Amino acid sequence: MKISDKNTQIGIDIGTSKICCAITEINSDEGSNKILGVGNVPSQGIKKGSIVHRDRVMDAIEAAVREAELMAGIKVNRAMLSISGDHIRGINTQGAIAIQKSSARNVPMEQEITQNDVSRVLELAKAVSLPVDREILHILPQEYLIDTMDSIKDPVGMSGRRLEAKVHLITMAATTAKNLVNCVHEMAIDVEGLVFQALASAIATLDTDEKELGVAVVDIGAGTTDITVFYDGGVRHSAVIGVGASTVTNDIAVMLQIGMEDAEQIKLKYASAKASMSSTELEFDLPVKNGGIARKVSEHELSRYVEARMIELIQLIGREIARSDVSDQLTYGLVLTGGGAMLRNLVPLAQEKFNMPVRIGRPKNFSG
Ligand SMILES: Nc1ncnc2c1ncn2[C@@H]1O[C@H](COP(=O)(O)OP(=O)(O)OP(=O)(O)O)[C@@H](O)[C@H]1O
Ligand SMILES: [Mg+2]
The missing domain is CATH 3.30.420.40 (ATPase, nucleotide binding domain)
Structure with a gap:
């Protein structure tokens, strides 16, 4: 079996009723995904996104992965893990920074916002005081404000003195996530990242217009119902x-x-x-x-x-x-x-x- 290359994407979805592994190939020209292999097995040992029986979970993940590998002819050695469960929460926060004057120039100039400023303001926005057992799963910018201008999507290159970011943070219970990652790790699969399943499926089903003009995606799973409002x-x-x-x-x-x-x-x-x-x-x-x-x-x-x-x-x-x-x-x-x-x-x-x-x-x- 060959090893996956950079064009292949591997996802493992750990649900309450089923565990799914999908191997897809990204076609960057068409912006589409071709499914190379899928494995779909009844889930075991998972309740509302958390492990209740570790060995059963491992067996189910293993079965889903083997099925997908066989179909695609590709060995799974890394994957994105999609997780859900009622330990996941969302909150809105914001952060603001002063834009530093570039000292390299001695010509008087309005301060231009750089990618670095954006990273700094997002860092601040996520520095909310979370309880010790919670970790950030996603940081999703909603809009930026420069001085008195609002609704800015990409502030890089614009000028101003003060940059504010409004963001939606999705947090998870750290131990719940760690336990899932450990299970997958033990099968010699490298976990490239975690995604909130409801968010991944929302992005896959919505078009740009819907996200702009307002829509609520409601994922009714076996154990939980996940809601994402765009x-x-x-x-x-x-x-x-x-x-x-x-x-x-x-x-x-x-x-x-x-x-x-x-x-x-x-x-x-x-x-x-x-x-x-x-x-x-x-x-x-x-x-x-x-x-x-x-x-x-x-x-x-x-x-x-x-x-x-x-x-x-x-x-x-x-x-x-x-x-x-x-x-x-x-x-x-x-x-x-x-x-x-x-x-x-x-x-x-x-x-x-x-x-x-x-x-x-x-x-x-x-x-x-
Ligand atoms: N045709 C149908 N009519 C009614 N219910 C259905 C139908 N098909 C599937 N379901 C229900 O959907 C549920 C499984 O949904 P799904 O596969 O999205 O869950 P999951 O992703 O494993 O769970 P979770 O997201 O809660 O972890 C089961 O409870 C099943 O009974
Ligand atoms: Mg689900």
């Missing part, structure tokens, strides 16, 4: 809610008194996010436990439970979106991603409750 080209708010699609499965299991696996199958086959859009006449059989009596449930009854939970989730999402100061300016409304977005009739339900446009997001610029 406006004016930057991230304005991000949050992770500890309720995901597996909560629905859990409800079904409890209400119908069946096992989680059966509940999952029933959800995939018969559940609708809007009970009114499912039939009271269509019934399905519940799995019969040894010697138990046969029972039937209608799609409508099942969907009532599902709808109640989805409305609750929609309220939690709405509360988070309202926390961003641009909630009434989301021209493009909501983009739903993640496995939970595939739930039947979720789009009409969300549209109705949010009173905003809602679409399902799919990654762009991928082939193969």
Whole structure:
């Protein structure tokens, strides 16, 4: 097997329900990605982004990596790790610096802002006092201000006395991240960096217009629902809610008194996010436990439970979106991603409750 070269990108996504490894080749001319190999295995030992059973996690990562390697014919020796979980938080901060006069020139001149100034101001913006157990995962500039001018995207080369940066910081629990990195390291895979999965998938699904004019990307995973609000080209708010699609499965299991696996199958086959859009006449059989009596449930009854939970989730999402100061300016409304977005009739339900446009997001610029 050959070793990956600089054009190949390798990503490992560690989710609650599945662990995914993708080997892609970047075509810089077309700006597109060609998928060379993927490995997708059911996740084990992960709960809401954190390791609960280390050996099982290692086995699952290993299986996903081997599958992708085999398909691509490329040995995985390094990777970007995409992580999620309710230990991830987002905050808005800012920093400001005075622009130093260049002493090399004796001609009177307005001070020009350099890349170095930008790095300095970003350093300051991220120097917020974080609790000891937290680390910065991403620092995402929203806008720069020079003296009294605002909404500047790239200040390099402009002149002024004072430079301010407004940024969105995404932080993570240091130990949770370290444990995941260690698992991958132990397989002789070098971790090139960490990315917040919701951010990576948002960037892959949105176009520039949506990021500019305002959109909220909602990734409904198994364990968590991740929200990223974009406006004016930057991230304005991000949050992770500890309720995901597996909560629905859990409800079904409890209400119908069946096992989680059966509940999952029933959800995939018969559940609708809007009970009114499912039939009271269509019934399905519940799995019969040894010697138990046969029972039937209608799609409508099942969907009532599902709808109640989805409305609750929609309220939690709405509360988070309202926390961003641009909630009434989301021209493009909501983009739903993640496995939970595939739930039947979720789009009409969300549209109705949010009173905003809602679409399902799919990654762009991928082939193969
Ligand atoms: N067609 C479908 N209808 C309803 N739910 C679905 C459908 N397909 C997948 N799901 C649900 O989506 C969830 C898995 O989503 P996803 O693969 O995005 O999770 P994950 O990335 O592993 O989890 P997390 O992001 O929370 O770590 C499961 O709970 C599954 O039941
Ligand atoms: Mg996920």
